[in-house]
Amino acid sequence: MSDLKPARVRFAPSPTGTLHVAGARTALYNYLLAKQTGGQFILRIEDTDQTRFVPGAMEEQMDGLRWLGVHWDEGPDVGGPHAPYIQSQRADIYRAHAEQLVESGKAYYCFCAKERLETLRREQQALKRQSRYDGHCRDIPLDEAKARKAGGESGVIRFKVPESGKTTVHDLIRGGITVDNSTLDDFIILKSDGLSLYHLAAMVDDHLMGITHVLRGSEWIPSLPKHALLLRAFGWDEPQWVHLSVFLKPSGKGKMSKRESANLKAEEGHSIFVRDMHELGYLPEAVRNWIALMGWSLDDKTDVISLDEMIAGFSLERLNPAPAGVNFDKLDYFNGLYIRNLPQAELAARIKPYFDQAGLKTDEAALSRIVPLIQVRIATLDEAVDMAGFFFRETVTPTTESLIPKGLTAAGALSALQKSVALLQSLPVLDHATAEQPMRALAEELNLKPGQLFGILRAAVTGQTVSPPLFETMALLNREVVFNRLAQAEELLRQTSGDKRQGDV
Numbered sequence: 001m002s003d004l005k006p007a008r009v010r011f012a013p014s015p016t017g018t019l020h021v022a023g024a025r026t027a028l029y030n031y032l033l034a035k036q037t038g039g040q041f042i043l044r045i046e047d048t049d050q051t052r053f054v055p056g057a058m059e060e061q062m063d064g065l066r067w068l069g070v071h072w073d074e075g076p077d078v079g080g081p082h083a084p085y086i087q088s089q090r091a092d093i094y095r096a097h098a099e100q101l102v103e104s105g106k107a108y109y110c111f112c113a114k115e116r117l118e119t120l121r122r123e124q125q126a127l128k129r130q131s132r133y134d135g136h137c138r139d140i141p142l143d144e145a146k147a148r149k150a151g152g153e154s155g156v157i158r159f160k161v162p163e164s165g166k167t168t169v170h171d172l173i174r175g176g177i178t179v180d181n182s183t184l185d186d187f188i189i190l191k192s193d194g195l196s197l198y199h200l201a202a203m204v205d206d207h208l209m210g211i212t213h214v215l216r217g218s219e220w221i222p223s224l225p226k227h228a229l230l231l232r233a234f235g236w237d238e239p240q241w242v243h244l245s246v247f248l249k250p251s252g253k254g255k256m257s258k259r260e261s262a263n264l265k266a267e268e269g270h271s272i273f274v275r276d277m278h279e280l281g282y283l284p285e286a287v288r289n290w291i292a293l294m295g296w297s298l299d300d301k302t303d304v305i306s307l308d309e310m311i312a313g314f315s316l317e318r319l320n321p322a323p324a325g326v327n328f329d330k331l332d333y334f335n336g337l338y339i340r341n342l343p344q345a346e347l348a349a350r351i352k353p354y355f356d357q358a359g360l361k362t363d364e365a366a367l368s369r370i371v372p373l374i375q376v377r378i379a380t381l382d383e384a385v386d387m388a389g390f391f392f393r394e395t396v397t398p399t400t401e402s403l404i405p406k407g408l409t410a411a412g413a414l415s416a417l418q419k420s421v422a423l424l425q426s427l428p429v430l431d432h433a434t435a436e437q438p439m440r441a442l443a444e445e446l447n448l449k450p451g452q453l454f455g456i457l458r459a460a461v462t463g464q465t466v467s468p469p470l471f472e473t474m475a476l477l478n479r480e481v482v483f484n485r486l487a488q489a490e491e492l493l494r495q496t497s498g499d500k501r502q503g504d505v
Helices: 021-038 058-065 091-103 116-128 142-150 197-207 219-234 256-267 273-281 283-291 309-314 328-341 345-356 364-375 383-392 408-427 432-445 451-460 470-476 479-496
Strands: 007-013 038-041 109-111 157-159 167-170 177-181 189-192 213-217 240-244
Touching: 007 021, 021 038, 021 058, 021 213, 021 240, 021 309, 038 479, 058 273, 058 408, 091 109, 091 142, 091 157, 091 189, 091 219, 109 142, 157 219, 157 364, 167 213, 167 219, 167 240, 177 219, 189 197, 213 219, 219 240, 219 364, 273 283, 283 309, 283 328, 328 451, 345 364, 345 383, 364 383, 364 432, 408 432, 408 451, 432 451, 432 470, 451 479
Parallel strands: 007 038, 213 240
Antiparallel strands: 109 157, 157 189, 167 177
């Protein structure tokens, strides 16, 4: 366990969409720090912006975290000493704290109409100035402001940013971050309807929930001075700040976007969304390993890391702020490796849902028999259906092209298939030990390469040009099924070669 005191950390997603790898990585790092230090990992839902709320998004994000093995100690579903953990249910808490800042002179009521603010924005744009609030209501006496509120006048609460000087905040992996206060405007912390905006809600919750470390994405760096100023205005201690690296496109140029991920899924079978990765047949332990190494390393040489090893070896010092490229080839590598290392019975259980989804009736016992043939040949779980679905289909439909090897005519392929069938029917068992050598001898007799002859049989029996080993496949299939499929392939070749009977081997 770390020498650090037990850390209380939080992952605080907004329920605006599905969980993506950047959010999953943030959650994972927070989880690892909590477990490594004997602390607590809190899940908090930040839904202050109800206009962007997506029904079901919170539940889907939670499902994604559970799938990755990232479990929380406190949260919306499990409760905890600081419940509720959904910000829309904590409005009274934020309102009270906003009013506390007003009473202390650190915030003020603003009654500016939308029309005035829009005019101000246009004027600033025309002068090529930074768009920011001009402090029009900043010096309204508190008694007057309260009277106007009591009289029913609509207004927001703005935080009173210092008009001069600088604000410096220390990030554990980036060092000091300094901004001129003159570049910050008096931002809104409470809307006219009494609901908090994110900045206030997040900092109030971090304080009340005892958050010691804030690990979050680099997109929050521009908000960091505001958050530090809020905490200091209340007289609260700041947490340790850590802003993680940004994700780059696979090309290494530019930030990865959600829209581009949708295109990747359609075109290349990859996605940055955790739900998609599950559907595409990636293992949670492989995805977890992959995202863990995008911004952190155990020792600069170890690639494959279990969750227990991550917990034992995690340290903030080994976080890297440099941009991290999204390397899907690395994900495929990890996934194939983890698949190959699974016990065969477990792999059978994991691929079954994909066969079910494809409408193929099977069971784990039957799948366990084919697993030895496909385990080293698939990179994702869904590839098992493509590789071995023919075992569980009543019929297969090879294409004519797949039944005719390069260098042969349809008639030649038909003749080779007929002679192969005759030979196979003479064998007591259709397996590798019994069938391979006689079939190789037949190929030599027919002046064919083994690959040509075996390719005809493979297409006939499986309906595919790529499959598990041919004779091991025949051994698992019912003998009657094998010869029925060979007969169907004969008929297809016979129809194809009807007008071209001159071809032969």
